[in-house]
Amino acid sequence: MLPILEVEAQIAEHLRRFNRLVLSAPTGSGKTTQVPQILGRSGAVEGQILVLQPRRLAARWVAARVAEELGSALGEEVGYQTRFESRISPRTRIRFLTEGIFLRLIQRDPLLSGVGAVVLDEFHERSLASDLALALTRRLQEAQRPELRLVVMSATLETRAVAGHLGCPAVEASGRTFSVETRYLPRPAQEPIWDQAARALRLLLEGGTKGEVLIFMPGGYEIRRTIQSCQQLRWNEELFFLPLHGSLPADQQDAALRPAPQRKVIVATNVAETSITIPGVRHVIDSGLARVHRHDPRRGINVLMIEAISQASADQRQGRAGRTAPGTCTRLWSEAEHYARPAHSVPEIQRVDLAETLLQLKEMGLELEGLQWLEPPQELAVTRALRLLQGLGALDERETLTPMGRQLAAFPMHPRLSRLLVEAHRRQCLSRALVWAALLGERDILTQPLRLQYTQSDEAYPSDLEVREKGFQQAKQARFEMQACASLGLNAQACREVEQVCRQYRDLCRQAGLSSSESGQTEELSKCLIAAFYDQVALRRDPENLSCAMAGQRRVELERQSAARPAVMLVAAEVREVETGGGMRTVLSLASAIEPEWLEEVEEGRVEVRIDTVWNGEMRAVEQREVRSFEGLVYAQRLLPKTDPAPAAEILVARIEAGELVLEKWDQSVEQWLARARCVAAWFPERGLLTYTPEELGVVLHEIVSGATRYSQIRERPCLPALQGALSWQDQQFVEQMAPLRLQLSNGHRLKLEYQAGSPPKGRAKIQELYDVRESPAVAAGRQKVLLEILGPHSRPLQVTGDLASFWQNTYPELKKELRRRYPKHEWR
Structure with a gap:
């Protein structure tokens, strides 16, 4: 007897008392084949028993095994339903199906009409579909169908955690008897x-x-x-x-x-x-x-x-x-x-993309945070998925489903692929787009050793998908015969699956009201790819290598065997990270050549046109360029014939302030004016004079460079008038009077002064030029004495003083003796 049958009574009893059960049974216990039969004869389940399997192969094999055990033809009492196959009838009581099929079923029929039990097998694998199936079934039980039974089972399940989450009993069965x-x-x-x-x-x-x-x-x-x-x-x-x-x-x-x-x-x-x-x-x-x-x-x-x-x-x-x-x-x-x-x-x-799941929930009127998840998804992944759905037009800025979103949700595929089909219908190329979508959604039909024979293209806009499309048509002509396909470098089974998916997509399009007999040109199909993969547009700046700049400012490289290698601009349907001997590389594959103007045709709202004002160091001039970018990727630039002087002034001033450009007329007279004005402002704070702060100097510099776009236009421009003009006429005169460049001394001599903010003004004079000047000279109406540097006959400083009277009285008598001895020909008073 199979070990699972030893706990049959427990399973039946629990399901009669509760509507949920967690079952842990090791490999070899017989849970997969026996539990559905136990439910069928327990008396606790009314209606069909759905058994979710993570793989198509398992659904088909297990259904055949259970049908054999019950002595029933496959498709009668026991059946299965996978993506490509369905063996069920109105008489089917136990239906094995893949998790994706179940999600579409509950999306179409949220009440699961006629279903009495849902069994999640191999739940330990924790696929996204199984987690979602658990959350949706639980919600249905709690909101509308308490009689619906839910069984979660696995060989290596953390029973307590799942049972605690569901608030239900757990049953454990023994396993194999052989070591x-x-x-x-x-x-x-x-x-x-x-x-x-x-x-x-x-x-x-x-x-x-x-x-x-x-x-x-x-x-x-x-x-x-x-x-x-x-x-x-x-x-x-x-x-x-x-x-x-x-x-x-x-x-x-x-x-x-x-x-x-x-x-x-x-x-x-x-x-x-x-x-x-x-x-x-x-x-x-x-x-x-x-x-x-x-x-x-x-x-x-x-x-x-x-x-x-x-x-x-x-x-x-x-x-x-x-x-x-x-x-x-x-x-x-x-x-x-x-x-x-x-x-x-x-x-x-x-760890996987959540866009399709979020779209399914939105279409069902549900929010992700409104479901009770065994483990919630990462916030960053949710944000990324929402952003993608908004980018595809499926959600608006309030994250509400749009009419486009309802269209996309009708297709059991990733929203990118459904967006491709909707755009293809609009561009009248749906017939070929069905093949492209199937090629994108399924595994590669080209076998690795012979891929290169398909990478040559005669198309004006070469595409890796066009290459695969031709290969698929060859396989179809060969009736998907294995040897014939192998000789062509094609995987026959993969091609057969693409054909099956195409038929499914065609039926779905018909149901959604999308139909087109037009095949369309590769150019139109590539435009559809832009709509679906808008964030995976890339630009090759150097035709000599495979490196690309990509939307979102990422650095990537094109797959070496890509048919789109001659292209300058392309859109990639796949971006993946691969591990190589040299480390990790981000590679673009399934790429198609596109033209820049298509971006504005397909996704005009994503194209940003701006005017960039830049410095041309070689020409020493400010230039303006019209820059076109798509999702942050700059793909076109045009030099404008004329440059607007206003933004040009900003760049010229910045270069001057950084010391890169020198104004030749910004000389000592300018520096002295700045020092004089700042000193007067400090000596007369009550006047509230301009102090030429960096901000105020910036205003002056803007006036100096006004109207110019090139360094040659400002190099010899006068600077002092602009600086003085920052003050009123009265304030300019006040500075001239309070901080003169030359000061008339009492003996008639004119003393040249130098100013430095924060210090007293300085004057230099030979000692004889100061005879009869008894007191230190002053500026600023006597508020500020001049610091005198008294020179000897040899023009070297003898004394620096701010108190001339003290010098004459205390220092000069002794100094005069020495000077008279050394310079007897000079007058010494």
Whole structure:
């Protein structure tokens, strides 16, 4: 008996008393296949049972298994519904469906009419869709449908946290009965992960083990390399190597479940981690890696990184072994590394783009903060998503859904793609835009080794999407036959999925009232991309390299194989951060060439036209340029034939103040006037005279440079009149009188004065020129004595004094004796 059946009575009893339940059951307990059946026979559920699965593969396989157990044809009592397939009927009681399908269902029918229970399986994966499904189902229960049952289950769930959040009981079931020996590397390895896996497989098989082997790798590329590494080794027995990932055709996926004449070695992504059971697997070799999508809300870019999995995910993978007999799990990392890993994975709500989710909620009349989240999203990510939706025209400045937003919300896709389709309808190029949108929304149809043959384009405006569109049409002509597509460098299954998505999009457009038989030119399609990816417009300033300046003032580079390499300006549908040997790089891909004038045609409101006044150091002149920018990206500049003198004056004054430009007429007379005026202002504070502060000097400089735009026009301009003109005529005369340049002494001699703000004025005179001048001369109507520098016959200072009377009385008698002896020919009184 499966372990989950041991708690069937508890499950049924709890669901009769409560409308929510959290179930924790380890891998191998049978929860995925049995719990829906338990609900069906519990008597607690009236209506259809919806079982949400994180992956299409799991939904299809589990539905087939449950239908087989119930003796029902698939699509009758038990069915499934995924993005591309639907096997349900009016008689379906248990429906397995992907989380995205459920969200569209509740969006169309907020009451979930006819549904009696919602089961969230593998909830520990914490996808954004599952978190949203939980919040919406809970809200529906509390607001309108208390009889609706909600079951949250997983193999590695933090039961208390989820049960506490939901305020419901938790049930724990036991797991497998066979032991699994866990092996670690003694120390971190340096060789490629696929070579490590091949070596681990050799060691495993040399130990005489029995049973199938399951190897976990992060992606399709690593799966191919692992199979290649394994096939290069010599084995004592025949091995049947099988890839398994979500991108394979259904028949190739099913091959992993079918018996094989040789011993199977299945190399899979994390699709084999949960829900599905591969018969006969007794040994797991785990790379400990997974490809994880992250969205950086600060930079607005998507990052696809290979990351170490959490301890919980490692336990899930380990649980694939030992289902029917004792098994082994070889972890390709050390035990110390294992316990340094996080206990659980970061929930998607904390690491992915939220724009589509927010738009869905807005269309349903809900606010994100109005839902009870198990963990709320980061505020920065929410802000970024709201800004994007506003940029796409889906929300107004008050974050209210617009008519455009209602249009976009009708499409089950990222708002960028729906914006692309709406714009394509307006430009009468919807037929081709459907293909472009599908190519953007799905995985790349070009296979890596042969991509270069498609990067040449005859189009006037080359586009990576036009390249893929041509490849897709070739695949379609070949009826998506695998070998034919492979010879063309195309992934047949990816092309087939693009065709399926195109059909879905066409139906959705028809339902939304968008129809067009016009294919349109690539030019029009690229304009549609501007509307959808307005914030990913870039400019190549140097055709010799791939570096680009991007809207938002980011520095990025164009993908090396891009067909848009000849373009100066382009729009990229994908911005991603990749890790290379030289560090992290931000790369633009899926790019299309555009013309600058298209920006004003498509997004006129985002184009800013301004006049920049700048200094041309080479010409030593102020110039004005008309600058056009888009989302902060300057893409066009034009030198104006004439420069406005008013802003030019600001730059000329700034250059003068910084010492870069010298006014030749700003001489000693100017400096002395400034000093005299400042001294008089200090001696007569009651007058409130101008003191030529930096601000007041700036006004004067503006007057000096008025009307000029070039240095040559101001270099020899008079400066003193402008400075004096800052004072009234009366104040100018007052300064002249109170701080004269020359002072008439009592003996008739005219003494030249020098002024410095904050100090007494200074005069220099030979001692004989001061005979008969008994008192120190003064200015400012006697308020300020002059500091005299008394010179000898040799023109050198004998004394500096501000008290001439004291000098004559106390110092001069002794000084005169010495001077008479040294200079007997001079008069000494």
